Amino acid sequence: MRILYLGNKLKSHGYNPTSIEVLGEKLKEIAEVIQVSEYRSPLLRFADMAKAIYTNRSTVNLVLIDTYSTRGFYLAFYCGFICRSLKLPYVPILHGGDLPKRLIRSKAKCDTFFNNAAFLVAPSGFMRKKFKQSGYTNVKLIPNQIDLNKFNFKERKAAAPRILWVRSFAAIYNPELAIDVIALLATKYPDAKLGMVGPEKNGLMGVCKAKAKKLRIEGNVEFVGKKTRKEWIELSQDYDIFLNTTNVDNTPLSVMEAMAMGMCVVTTNVGGIPYLFENEIEGVMVEPNDAEMISQGIIKIVDSPEYAHQLSCKAREKSKEWDWLFIKPIWQKHLKQFQ
Known part of the structure; x- marks a missing residue:
């Protein structure tokens, strides 16, 4: 054929x-x-x-x-x-x-x-x-x-406020929302860290950098830039929470891959994402453009090791279906x- x-x-x-x-x-x-x-x-x-x-x-x-x-x-x-x-x-x-x-x-x-x-x-x-x-x-x-054998499972028995964001800096993926979220989290966890992985598009990375500076959280945000899939998978081992802030989506591979690695996923509930996993069992879904709701979802994960452990293990189990x-x-x- x-x-x-x-x-x-x-x-x-x-x-x-x-x-x-x-x-x-x-x-x-x-x-x-x-x-x-x-x-x-x-x-x-x-x-x-x-x-x-x-x-x-x-x-x-x-x-x-x-x-x-x-x-x-x-x-x-x-x-x-x-x-x-x-x-x-x-x-x-x-x-x-x-x-x-x-x-x-x-x-x-x-x-x-x-x-x-x-x-x-x-x-x-x-x-x-x-x-x-x-x-x-x-x-x-x-x-x-996904190729499950390419994604090493790290069992998160607890989650630190170390958050990974992986998309291009495009308006539909709403990267500025991630900056708003880390700004809120930094008031409770001064050592909270946001790693943003992805290429520049239409100047939005610069906008995010300026916003981080204005909010005085430059030390909490690392702009990693574009990485290969292999590189960001390796980088993910240093983070516990995966954040997806998109306004439009279908079935994002980055979310699926993060789940395969046992990350605690927090994502907006747009497009096909509600069909991807069970909310608050295998991951956390929130309304789009709501930094407060997202930050509260992350706080619950960080402050409850049992909850973080459940999300980590259930996410990996779900990923086996893909x-x-x-x-x-x-x-x-x-x-x-x-x-």
Whole structure:
């Protein structure tokens, strides 16, 4: 079986690995996989994808298309158009946390693109529910996967106020909220520490640094910068709590990986996150943009070793459901029809 996988393969340009680079490699255990494209420019990336579809039209069984909610949606849409014109079956993989809004804003395009797909892959129950509510019945739930053996479990029998934040400094991930949280925590725990891992985007890292200085908590915040997955996994051993402040999300791999390592996760309850784990059992969910609520959630973890220990152990147990060992057979089942 031969698969053409279209997505943003931009790790070589300093971006975090996306699904095409993670899932794409794993699918090579099932089929021959061609991964396109590495161009940073969206226009050149689309041209490369279009060329790959046409060049491989008679040799591939299926085209997988990573589908996002913003400008990347149009790239996926037009790739789908080319596939249909060449009578190639294609499968959109639904990644963008704001895709449900896209279904409303671009209904005609969405109907054309999604209804003509062989099927849709939703990585979360949230995304599957939203698409089914919009009338799309060909949705398969295939969770994001992790390699559990790559994440060393550190059992937190207690948690210190050492907090790790891992995302790019983009507005949708709300990094300023993390600064507000550590400012509140520093009044109770003067030695509280926030490590912020991720690349700069649109000047928001500078904004966060200025805010930390204004609040006089520079000593409580470390701006680590961009790290590889391996590097931030190693760094996580020095922290006990993982903070996710995002305003929009689907099923964030960083949260899943933090749980696999036994970190106590505190996250906003947006998008698909409520479908990811059980609140106050395997992690803690709070309302977005509420620094006070987040800080209280962290205080409860720090002040209650038993609670921290429970979150740590239950998070690891939950993460076993996302191991490739269990996700691989699901892909095999759905891809079998194209062999």
